[in-house]
Amino acid sequence: MKRASLIAVGNELLSGLTIDTNSAFLGGQLQGLGLEVVSRYTVPDELTAIERALTLASQDADVVLLTGGLGPTDDDLSRQGMAQFLGVELKLKEHLLDTIKGRFEARGLDMPARNRVQACLPEGTEALANECGTAPGVMARRGDAYFFLMPGVPSEMKRMYRSAVEPVLRPWVGSQSIEHRRLKCFGLGESALVEKLGDRMQRGRNPLINCTVTLGVITLHIIGQGRSAAAARERVEDAESQVRALLGDWIYGTGEQTLAEVVAGELQRLGQTLTVAESCTGGLLGKEVTDVPGASTFFNRGWITYSNQAKTEELGVSPDVIDRCGAVSAEVAEAMATAGRRKSKSDYSIAITGVAGPEGGTDSKPVGLVFIAVDSAAGCQVKRCCFAGDRRSIRQRASQTALHALWQKLHFDLPQ
């Protein structure tokens, strides 16, 4: 199995200012390609430290991926560190300079003089295009080993990895056959899931099954190896059907799919439309829905009715109902959902009202109490939820749970 080593450059990573999320992204990607990540070095913005890390990493591995230190300031020393490690000079590349100038010009700006250094490459290396920033990456070879230098900004790094690094690594990793599938689950806790899967999650098995959790969404990774792609795939498919049999509807999607993407895909497939009416989530659900490119095909509008008066004026929720049941109630959630659907002429509607805290909780309506209504021509269902955690996490879970409730309703209303 070919080996990879990671280098993360930046004082902010050592002083605790920034949590290094790049390395986890790269670790997952490389593992998916069939590479074993054997070490990671985190070093300050210092030339000797960067050069030393390159030396150590090149002893560990066949491919070294470095992130950070490609900016335009004096602190950005990865280009120089790579040049020293290779024993070559930095050279200005006119075509890179033109590209960088062009990026500034497109925004009506002159390129600051200091950005010039970003057009320099160690001799004998190649530039990697940066589609969302000024700093090009660097690809170098020494002996049989590959070296890739990428920006530290996560969005730029991910884009560059996918467009310029992975296409080089995938064929190079070659006959190693690894199959990596992700199943996305929602609606049950991590320990409940682990219990259901039992010893299938033990280390050292092939395929290996493990899980990561973010805001209630559990991602199950099934990673199988085999002498051929077909053998690896067969192992993974076997495991996937066992897992699906055990988890059933807890699994909502695959790969990197978010709940919003899955719901959007279903709505588009069915030619149905959606609206949202939000109180405590204040726009978060609309944001999640419109995070999906092309959302305008199924979403035309939404309301943020934060105050009682707004619920009445914008959505016609009866002040009597609000008085009698409270703004945080099944009745108000239902009234918001049905009015939103009617006003926007959408097929489906989600409404959320709750107590996100930290203030505003009472004995009967504690912080974390949220009502979620999903309405369609087939009727309105309201779900009462009690979420733990802080304001951010209550709002996130409310919006995820609402999307999951819609997903379930889409399946129930319109059997496949």
Next chain:
Amino acid sequence: MKRASLIAVGNELLSGLTIDTNSAFLGGQLQGLGLEVVSRYTVPDELTAIERALTLASQDADVVLLTGGLGPTDDDLSRQGMAQFLGVELKLKEHLLDTIKGRFEARGLDMPARNRVQACLPEGTEALANECGTAPGVMARRGDAYFFLMPGVPSEMKRMYRSAVEPVLRPWVGSQSIEHRRLKCFGLGESALVEKLGDRMQRGRNPLINCTVTLGVITLHIIGQGRSAAAARERVEDAESQVRALLGDWIYGTGEQTLAEVVAGELQRLGQTLTVAESCTGGLLGKEVTDVPGASTFFNRGWITYSNQAKTEELGVSPDVIDRCGAVSAEVAEAMATAGRRKSKSDYSIAITGVAGPEGGTDSKPVGLVFIAVDSAAGCQVKRCCFAGDRRSIRQRASQTALHALWQKLHFDLPQ
């Protein structure tokens, strides 16, 4: 300045399943004590890798903090790695065994045999009490250097650091006092900021000034050291006033403040209210505003008018204007903002309309073009912006820029 090095042990940290948050916590804590964190090694659950990391780290630093690999399974090798590094044997400690057995008994359980290994220490080292788990930590000395081994579970590690590690390190680091301030900036690029600050950002200065960037928000860190707290504070305050003189209104806040929090604070202080009317951000701006606890004091509602029809039906934007100028135009942004303010009876109103991509761009209205209108009784200002990046980053920048425009208008309309 005394130097620290960190070691994080665990396959899951390299394969991307787990993001290492422990290291950022420890980095921040150690910097706060006046230690410089100079390196970090992330290694798999392998004896040779752990021993090698201890060797490298001990060459870098006066104190080495290792996390992970103290569990009861065969994969937990940090104790053994430390013993090999020190050239000693592991020895069972009866009093540790009693403590571990006691933890199980308290939960009505027998201690599994494999937990016995957690009662073993390298000869000549000391145990660190674990108040929330079974694995004791380890403290060792070699020469003048300190070594601390702690569990990888973040809650256990943090508790152990605070109760058993910091009390040893604080007096050892000695009289060094550290003062750390953050200034939050928006509206100028990183290189422009660095240019303005010039050599104040050079490494090795006291106070040290460095910066981190997230979605257009630049955090400037000013970190000063002195023999007394007063001396450190004076250094930082001096630097802060120099920086403020150079950056002026580019600085919008301090500490961990977000733009939404600063705007919310101003609105609350002035007794003014806000509404939002969003097209391409689809709820994101409302979400940012209502992320702030107590947002209901200044925010009563908002609109997500994604389609042209929604802009007309909900906010009365004239179809003629949309036809003539396009939905992405200064005219439509202004019409959305003024209607939103009128309908919600708010003092201030923000509207955003733009092309978030990836589809929908044209030559005259490319992806990234966004109009932001801020309306008040004093009039409406519209800003035309061209944002680079992907859909997510265009939407984030649009919402941050809108909050910043409101912040500027609050200062302009109502001079302090």
